[in-house]
Amino acid sequence: MQVPRYWREQRERYNLTGTRCGACGHVTFPKRTICPSCRHESLGRLEDETFEGTGRVVTWTRVHDGLPGREVEAPYVLALVELDEGPRVTAQLVDLDAGEVEEGLRVEARFRKLGEASESGVIHYGYKFGPVTR
Ligand SMILES: [Zn+2]
Known part of the structure; x- marks a missing residue:
């Protein structure tokens, strides 16, 4: 039986899990099967x-058009976030006003409902980022 892709990716969606290369130390997100930095050197050494x-x-x-089928209210802020471990991810910023966003703003991942697929009723969750509160 084939496990749906959605469920296989569940852990990554909730934990922000990527890959660290045991050969050169390069860190990627999402997970890779080969290191984009040292390539064949990384085989069998990715963790x-x-x-x-x-x-x-x-x-x-700032995005002014809502996404069809998603419960994202426009306008919203889409940001490129550099994780402390190095990889960069694109995500929606939440819990702040667009005017509060600035380069270098410290943010943390928050797991939110992204939308609901109409036919299957499957609810998709994923990460968004908000200002660091701790
Ligand atoms: Zn590597």
């Missing part, structure tokens, strides 16, 4: 790494 979920805003944009 899962779960990130803290904290980082900083590298750049951002």
